[in-house]
Amino acid sequence: MLESLDHTAVAVPSIDESLRFYRDVLGLVVAHRETVRDQGVEAALLDIGDSHLELIAPLGPDTGVARFLAQRGPGLHHVAYRVRDIEAVLASLSAAGVRLIDERPRTGIRGSRVAFLHPSATGGVLTEIVEPAHHQ
């Protein structure tokens, strides 16, 4: 059902500030930057093997990530698994009684299709499934 660990996402107050550590000290390469308005974030994907570290910073105070930062401070925000056929995976999860945030895929970073599972279904972990765009 799941192909690989697509990315681990870290909520940060500022992408540029975080890049001083992740890019300049750890040497990770920034593969992509994008404003994902639907999720209220500015995001950067850093290559790490076949996976990515995703840095996400809130676009404004009235966003989920801003609330996360206010409540818990910067840190690990969610984990995302790569899938081949997101509709099939969502159907399978629904059939298994897994509580979903997104019943249908929405557009994620780099033209991917994504859906979030509810943390109550996964033992407290905000979990995303990602079907990458075909050109990737």
Add this chain to the structure above:
Amino acid sequence: MLESLDHTAVAVPSIDESLRFYRDVLGLVVAHRETVRDQGVEAALLDIGDSHLELIAPLGPDTGVARFLAQRGPGLHHVAYRVRDIEAVLASLSAAGVRLIDERPRTGIRGSRVAFLHPSATGGVLTEIVEPAHHQ
């Protein structure tokens, strides 16, 4: 410096209970289980592509993971990057002024050598580097 995302770790009250979701619903395969006394945890590694999801449950109430669960509830605990030469990476991080929890490697799961970076150095993310045992 970093080869790949070795694992993302999730703190849970009970490995067996969590496997009902991660193994039985998501279909991930348990590659390894081990009691890591040095870290006060029972751990399970589940294969996901070239990475792992690591489930960690506390061995007792006076452990770091038990305190994490009491304070924050179950959820994402740390992220671990695979490296080829852990001493060289630690030396490089030290030279860059990165605050380390472990100045020297200690033994991790499956005979790996591991070290933790302090969350204050990484923007709030407990970060581990892992040099796998040679037989892996």
